[in-house]
Amino acid sequence: MEKEKIYIIGAGLSGLIAALELEKSGFSPIILESSDRIGGRMKTDEVDGFLLDHGFQVLNTAYPEAKKYLDFQALNLKTFDPGAVIFEGKDSYIITDPMRNPLKIVGMAFSKVGTFLDKVKMFTLTQELKKKSNEAIFKEPSLPTHQYLKDYGFSDQIINNFFKPFFRGIFLEKHLNTPSRMFEFIFKMFALGQAAVPEKGMGEIPAMIRRQLSTTQIYFNSPVEKVEGKTIHLRNGETLEADRIIIAVQPDKVMKQLQGQFAPAHQVTNLYFSLHKSFFARPMIGLLPGDQLVNNIVFMDDVSKAYSTNGRALLSVSVLESDMGEKDLIKAVQAELEAISGIKGEYFKFVKAYTIPYALPSLEDLRYSIPMTECKITDHVYLAGDYLLNGSINAAMTSGRTAAEAVVHSYMPTY
Ligand SMILES: Cc1cc2nc3c(=O)[nH]c(=O)nc-3n(C[C@H](O)[C@H](O)[C@H](O)COP(=O)(O)OP(=O)(O)OC[C@H]3O[C@@H](n4cnc5c(N)ncnc54)[C@H](O)[C@@H]3O)c2cc1C
Structure with a gap:
């Protein structure tokens, strides 16, 4: 089994879980990742004493698949208070649980x-x-x-x-x-x-899965151009011959014949600002009903102190739809923050923005799981990724596990 050439395209959650499951059956897969790190849509940067997740996201502690693969205690999960602070103009009120x-x-x-x-x-x-x-x-x-x-x-x-x-x-x-x-x-x-984040950011989730891998190799900066039969063409012109391939990314990226088959994804812009101190002082999400730019806000260091080690509060702001340039968007968001907090907009110091054009897949037929047979598209090519089921951590994990099970199954003798 060790000698079988099993390639996984993508080191997001689904690709990492597929690798973990393949290892359990004695395989030593190789992951081809286009970027220079693991995690895909789940990453955390360290910037000026802050931890910045790429887009505001949370782990729900009830996700069945996450309970299987993650050690919540070791992640030192920090939970949000259930409910929300709702802002209506200058007024705000809390709705608990x-x-x-x-x-x-x-x-x-x-x-x-x-x-x-x-x-x-x-x-x-x-x-x-x-x-x-x-x-x-x-x-x-x-x-x-x-x-x-x-x-x-x-x-x-x-x-x-x-x-x-x-x-x-x-x-x-x-x-x-x-x-x-x-x-x-x-x-x-x-x-x-409960909604939670690992103490040191969402990037700790893929990192924990990676630490469980022992025989998997990951090739970074290795974008795949296309998959043809059992051949993988890398963007640098190299080709690789595979016994099995798991495509753990939306497959139109590597199978050009599928382009146009997927609806445009849901996107978000996540802006971070620092402030001398939080105006919530509790680990809770803030919601802005109505038609503002800002949909939701959270002081991340109210949830986990480790998100800020420089003494300033870190505010995460999510904007759903905007065609503004970054400078205008920052100003407009600062004005909305001033309107709800009474704190001058300019006191919200801009830290960084992440615009994520492919945040969640846009799907009509949402599923919880798929049978192994459905993620197999040829005798050698299998699919994984949240887009097969629904846009969630739980789905990404389920899809990675199912693809690995299908590959393992393909090596079983048929009677
Ligand atoms: C802003 C935001 C908020 C979210 N909020 C939540 C939330 O609160 N709760 C929740 O459960 N889920 C949330 N999600 C969804 C969750 O993060 C995703 O479902 C999950 O991370 C998807 O994992 P994946 O492996 O399917 O795909 P990805 O993470 O997209 O992994 C694909 C990988 O393939 C690599 N790749 C792409 N093209 C190539 C190529 N040609 N060659 C090689 N490698 C390639 C990419 O670099 C990436 O590493 C959120 C997502 C975002 C972006």
Whole structure:
């Protein structure tokens, strides 16, 4: 098995998990990664005493696949307080734990976001989804999430003040067109688990998987130009002959015949600012309902102190849609931050921005898992990546595991 040439294209979560699973069956795969590091969409930079994740993202502690592959204690996970701070102009109010304990939210606090009936519906939805298996959730007929919420009977008030800003920040699209299967899955995960980041940033997640690899080799700066049969053409002109190939990146990147087959991805711009101190002083996400540029904000050092070692607070700001140049965007965001905090915009010192054009795949048919047979596209080529299932850490891991199982299966004798 060790001698089999198994190549994995991409060192994101799905590629790393595929390698880990192949090692467990005695294979020694080779990962070809176009960039100079692992992690794909999950990376953390160190800049001027700050830890900057490439885009605001969180690990949900209820993700079944993450529980299998990650040691939460060793990651020293830092959890967010459930709920959100909601900003309405200069006013702000906190809604605590709406997806786990909606009935515990005291009347006054809830009345700002929704009606009494919304509260009861939140409770029934929580109970229903806790009982529903993930597989069952992904077998439901899908509606756009905004339609699902209306049909469930939620008021416009709670849809606009809570669901929209909260789920826009997760789906990375403004209109909540994402299929309701994803809404139910994420809602359930928040009902069962907590949003968290590793103490030292999201990049610790792929790093932990990499540390579990022992015989896998990773070739960095090795972009693949195309895959033809069992041959991999690298962009530098070299070719590699493979026994099996796992394409752990959206396959149109390396199979030109698939170009145009995927809808444009959801994108986000994540800006970081530093401030003398946090104006939340609690590990909570801040939501801005309405049509501002800014959708959600978080002081990352309120969640994990390690995100700032220079004494200043680190504010992560997510902007969903903007065609502004960076300078104009920074100014516009500073003005919105001033409007909600009363702190002069210029005091928010710009640190860095990440524009991520391919943040989440745009998918119609969301799935929780796929049978091994479906990720095999020829006798030698297999697929992995979140785009096969749904845009999440859990899905990326599941897809990597399934592709590896399919490769292992292909070596089993057939009777
Ligand atoms: C801003 C943002 C927020 C998110 N928020 C959350 C969240 O809160 N919760 C959650 O569960 N998920 C979230 N996600 C989704 C999650 O990060 C992804 O689902 C997961 O990281 C995808 O892993 P992957 O292996 O499928 O793909 P990728 O991470 O994209 O990995 C693909 C790899 O292939 C490499 N590559 C590309 N082309 C080539 C080539 N030609 N040759 C060789 N290598 C190549 C890339 O460099 C990359 O390393 C978020 C993602 C982003 C970007």
